[in-house]
Amino acid sequence: MAHTLGEKPNVRPYILVFVALMVLTLITVAVSYLDLPTGQAIALALFIASIKGSLVACYFMHLMDEKRLILWTMLLSALFFLFVLIIPTITAGNTITL
Amino acid sequence: MGESHAHHQEPGFWGRYWFSVDHKVIGIQYSVTALLFLFFGFSLMMLMRWQLAFPGEALPLIGSLMGDSRMPGGIMLPEFYNQLGAMHGTIMVFLGVVPLAVGGFGNFVVPLQIGAPDMAFPRLNMMSYHLYFWGGVVMLASFFVPGGAAQSGWTSYPPLSNIAGSGQTWWVVGMLFLIMSSLLGAINFIVTIVQLRAPGLDFWKLPFFVWAQFVTSFLLLLAFPALQAAGLMQLMDRLAGTSFFMPEGLVVAGEVLANTGGGSPILWQHLFWFLAHPEVYVLILPALGIVGEVVANNTRKPLWGYKLLVYSVLFVGFMSFIVWAHHMFITGMGTMMSAFFQTTTMIISIPSVVILTCLLLSLWGGSIRFNTPMLFALAFLPMFGIGGLTGLPLGLASTDIHLHDTYYVIGHFHYVVAPGTIFALFAGVYYWYPKATGRYLSERLGRLHFWPSFIFMNGIFFPMLIQGMHGVQRRLFDGGEIYAHAQEVLHLNKVMSMSAWGLAIAQIPFIINFFLSLKRGASAPDNAWQATTLEWLAPSPPPHGNFAEVPTVYHAPYEYSVPGRADDFLPQFVPGETPSEA
Amino acid sequence: MSTVIPYTSEIRPDTGVTNVKLGIWLFLASEVMLFGSLFAGYILLRTGNPEFGAGSEALSVPMATLNTVVLITSSVTMVLAWAAAMERNFAKFKLFMGCTVLAGAVFCVVKAFEYSAKFEHHLYPSHSTFMAIYFTFTGLHALHVVAGMLYNAYLWLPGSKMYHTNPQQFANRVEASGLFWHFVDLVWIFLFPVLYLL
Numbered sequence: 001m002a003h004t005l006g007e008k009p010n011v012r013p014y015i016l017v018f019v020a021l022m023v024l025t026l027i028t029v030a031v032s033y034l035d036l037p038t039g040q041a042i043a044l045a046l047f048i049a050s051i052k053g054s055l056v057a058c059y060f061m062h063l064m065d066e067k068r069l070i071l072w073t074m075l076l077s078a079l080f081f082l083f084v085l086i087i088p089t090i091t092a093g094n095t096i097t098l
Numbered sequence: 099m100g101e102s103h104a105h106h107q108e109p110g111f112w113g114r115y116w117f118s119v120d121h122k123v124i125g126i127q128y129s130v131t132a133l134l135f136l137f138f139g140f141s142l143m144m145l146m147r148w149q150l151a152f153p154g155e156a157l158p159l160i161g162s163l164m165g166d167s168r169m170p171g172g173i174m175l176p177e178f179y180n181q182l183g184a185m186h187g188t189i190m191v192f193l194g195v196v197p198l199a200v201g202g203f204g205n206f207v208v209p210l211q212i213g214a215p216d217m218a219f220p221r222l223n224m225m226s227y228h229l230y231f232w233g234g235v236v237m238l239a240s241f242f243v244p245g246g247a248a249q250s251g252w253t254s255y256p257p258l259s260n261i262a263g264s265g266q267t268w269w270v271v272g273m274l275f276l277i278m279s280s281l282l283g284a285i286n287f288i289v290t291i292v293q294l295r296a297p298g299l300d301f302w303k304l305p306f307f308v309w310a311q312f313v314t315s316f317l318l319l320l321a322f323p324a325l326q327a328a329g330l331m332q333l334m335d336r337l338a339g340t341s342f343f344m345p346e347g348l349v350v351a352g353e354v355l356a357n358t359g360g361g362s363p364i365l366w367q368h369l370f371w372f373l374a375h376p377e378v379y380v381l382i383l384p385a386l387g388i389v390g391e392v393v394a395n396n397t398r399k400p401l402w403g404y405k406l407l408v409y410s411v412l413f414v415g416f417m418s419f420i421v422w423a424h425h426m427f428i429t430g431m432g433t434m435m436s437a438f439f440q441t442t443t444m445i446i447s448i449p450s451v452v453i454l455t456c457l458l459l460s461l462w463g464g465s466i467r468f469n470t471p472m473l474f475a476l477a478f479l480p481m482f483g484i485g486g487l488t489g490l491p492l493g494l495a496s497t498d499i500h501l502h503d504t505y506y507v508i509g510h511f512h513y514v515v516a517p518g519t520i521f522a523l524f525a526g527v528y529y530w531y532p533k534a535t536g537r538y539l540s541e542r543l544g545r546l547h548f549w550p551s552f553i554f555m556n557g558i559f560f561p562m563l564i565q566g567m568h569g570v571q572r573r574l575f576d577g578g579e580i581y582a583h584a585q586e587v588l589h590l591n592k593v594m595s596m597s598a599w600g601l602a603i604a605q606i607p608f609i610i611n612f613f614l615s616l617k618r619g620a621s622a623p624d625n626a627w628q629a630t631t632l633e634w635l636a637p638s639p640p641p642h643g644n645f646a647e648v649p650t651v652y653h654a655p656y657e658y659s660v661p662g663r664a665d666d667f668l669p670q671f672v673p674g675e676t677p678s679e680a
Numbered sequence: 681m682s683t684v685i686p687y688t689s690e691i692r693p694d695t696g697v698t699n700v701k702l703g704i705w706l707f708l709a710s711e712v713m714l715f716g717s718l719f720a721g722y723i724l725l726r727t728g729n730p731e732f733g734a735g736s737e738a739l740s741v742p743m744a745t746l747n748t749v750v751l752i753t754s755s756v757t758m759v760l761a762w763a764a765a766m767e768r769n770f771a772k773f774k775l776f777m778g779c780t781v782l783a784g785a786v787f788c789v790v791k792a793f794e795y796s797a798k799f800e801h802h803l804y805p806s807h808s809t810f811m812a813i814y815f816t817f818t819g820l821h822a823l824h825v826v827a828g829m830l831y832n833a834y835l836w837l838p839g840s841k842m843y844h845t846n847p848q849q850f851a852n853r854v855e856a857s858g859l860f861w862h863f864v865d866l867v868w869i870f871l872f873p874v875l876y877l878l
Binding site: 003004005006007008009011014015017018021022025028029032038041042045046048049052053056057059060061067068069070073074076077078080081084085087 | 695696697701702705706708709710712713716717719720721723724741745748749752753755756758759760762763766767768847848851858859862863865866869870872873874877878
């Protein structure tokens with residue numbers, strides 16, 4: 001990371017991200033009162049949550065300018081995270097036939 | 099006691115041996131504890147083998163010591179048999195083999211092999227051991243709670259495990275301790291290997307054992323949380339009355355259970371095997387690492403296909419995360435998913451065969467030294483081969499229908515783990531004992547240990563394959579006595595049981611050797627086996643901080659029989675012209 | 681007795697990280713898998729059970745929204761506390777870290793009110809699969825909040841001595857603690873819509 005002790009890190013992005021997170025929280029709560037069909041509601045809520053999560057990871061956790069080593073570790077973990085999410089799909093696979 | 103000594107320069111007994119942060123002491127703590135647990139788990143199995151060989155007969159002497167709740171009049175109760183079975187599996191896997199392979203050898207050898215003064219987080223390392231120890235204590239204590247220890251198999255499938263007695267709760271709590279221990283250990287190993295390598299030691303100069311531990315740590319780190327989650331849910335099911343794994347309207351002993359239902363027993367199986375399949379590779383990879391070290395050292399040749407070995411280990415590690423449902427072919431998960439998982443299972447067998455082939459080819463043309471570590475390492479190769487090849491019919495969905503849950507499965511995975519991994523671990527004990535103590539183990543006692551062990555191991559496990567193909571089910575309290583289809587192969591139960599007890603006797607030379615050689619063994623020089631890797635640069639036993647000065651690495655890990663040199667080996671730490679790489 | 685371990689506070693040139701940085705990220709990787717497994721369980725139980733129903737109607741959206749705001753605020757104060765430690769401004773560090781710890785405490789208090797409201801209506805984990813999931817997930821998350829809060833409190837009060845003795849290592853510790861804290865926030869960002877809004 002480019003940060004060195006004694007230098008003031010640029011805190012402007014953190015404030016902007018904070019504002020964005022607050023706005024997105026309001027949106028996601030407001031949308032939940034619209035009574036969208038279940039499928040759309042899930043997709044929208046998870047989409048907004050993903051944006052918020054990415055903002056936290058990229059800015060607060062500095063993943064934006066993190067070392068390759070860390071990025072690869074988290075990428076591996078994200079991949080296996082997807083594998084573990086396959087579990088429900090397999091069970092739903094009961095009805096799938098070749 | 100520790101506090102009163104805290105201000106002294108030299109730590110007291112507790113500080114030196116119990117609250118030690120030195121990776122070598124912790125490695126030895128792990129090894130000794132794990133060997134004791136291996137012996138204990140083996141003893142459980144010897145009791146079971148009595149019941150299987152002589153169903154319903156009273157066990158002389160020992161039987162009467164077990165108490166009326168377990169073996170009234172020396173005759174084993176079915177509940178006790180189930181406890182023995184479940185705890186044998188749990189103890190051997192989670193308290194014996196993995197702690198010895200990863201906690202013991204990994205801790206002792208990895209920092210030395212990469213030229214580091216210690217593990218990256220020494221206090222975390224101590225905590226890992228203590229969590230492991232207390233997890234073990236919880237598991238042992240569960241034998242003495244009302245109703246006895248867990249008895250739903252080492253896989254603890256619900257709903258059976260949810261409605262079982264309180265021993266199962268202890269099992270889950272013990273597992274959560276062991277999981278925490280493994281997670282902390284895995285973080286420590288990865289950071290140590292990435293960050294603390296000596297100058298010059300790039301990744302392509304790492305000894306094969308370090309690579310194996312590196313991949314193993316990733317498996318532990320990313321697979322264990324699935325069981326952690328499942329364990330938490332089972333704990334909630336058992337203590338808070340939830341129904342994560344409980345179907346609705348379950349009838350137990352003629353009455354409908356009063357839970358809300360709506361859960362899924364299959365969910366447990368998925369989460370359990372998401373851990374437990376990578377766990378199989380946690381059992382086997384460090385063993386392959388040890389065999390690699392011993393084979394290279396005693397053939398006096400570089401390992402054949404070092405890079406191929408490393409790539410195979412990485413590929414095996416990755417693939418092990420997407421084969422888990424081959425344990426679940428008969429849960430009715432559909433042909434498409436069965437097809438997917440049998441394909442990935444066949445794919446993962448390819449790098450496994452590549453690894454075995456590389457190790458076999460390493461023997462070609464070597465001037466082999468047949469010392470005890472090498473004998474165990476050589477025996478590992480065909481034994482692991484049998485274990486691996488017998489796995490193929492289980493990995494194919496159609497043949498698995500016949501073989502599932504039979505003794506064939508037991509025979510298969512025991513060939514991988516017992517004469518496979520445990521032989522490799524013995525090879526490791528004989529190989530690194532001089533580094534830990536400064537003395538060799540006796541060769542004569544070593545041979546007396548090896549040959550009977552080798553014969554009896556096969557005497558136990560080969561008949562299992564035969565029984566299994568006749569359709570004899572696992573976990574039968576009477577060994578199949580009441581089944582017509584088992585009659586033809588029933589006599590094999592006696593062969594297996596005799597072999598098991600014979601195997602116990604064959605361990606006596608090892609135990610004598612282990613303690614006697616501490617004082618009486620022939621003293622070993624620092625580089626006890628004329629080896630090339632860094633651990634042999636440090637004094638035996640290595641002091642705090644391991645190396646007098648930070649070593650520098652100049653060569654690949656296995657430069658044996660370098661043309662034009664007086665010695666037949668060129669250690670990594672000796673400067674000089676690097677031989678041209680093949 | 682103690683051996684000097686290299687790269688505890690200084691960066692190893694060829695990997696570009698300190699031991700602690702890599703260690704905490706690896707820990708987070710395993711946490712991803714832990715919560716991932718729980719989420720997988722949630723999806724399986726929900727899709728596999730036609731009677732699962734919208735249990736979220738029993739939960740309090742205003743309270744959860746408040747907690748979301750509190751946790752996001754604490755995340756930004758956490759990163760500002762780290763920035764202050766880097767900038768070498770002790771007063772500012774104390775202020776922001778104090779805010780972070782306080783926000784963590786507020787989160788726990790709100791959570792406690794939420795739980796007791798459920799208990800008053802006789803909604804226990806054993807009530808339904810949804811309640812089982814709700815209590816298990818939020819309970820595990822709350823445990824993480826408590827753990828992070830305790831370590832932050834340590835860095836805020838007794839641990840802040842190191843600010844003067846070893847500034848670099850102190851900043852590293854604040855950063856590591858922050859990474860954990862942001863992760864806890866991140867988990868909540870997903871738990872909130874999944875449990876309360878859907």
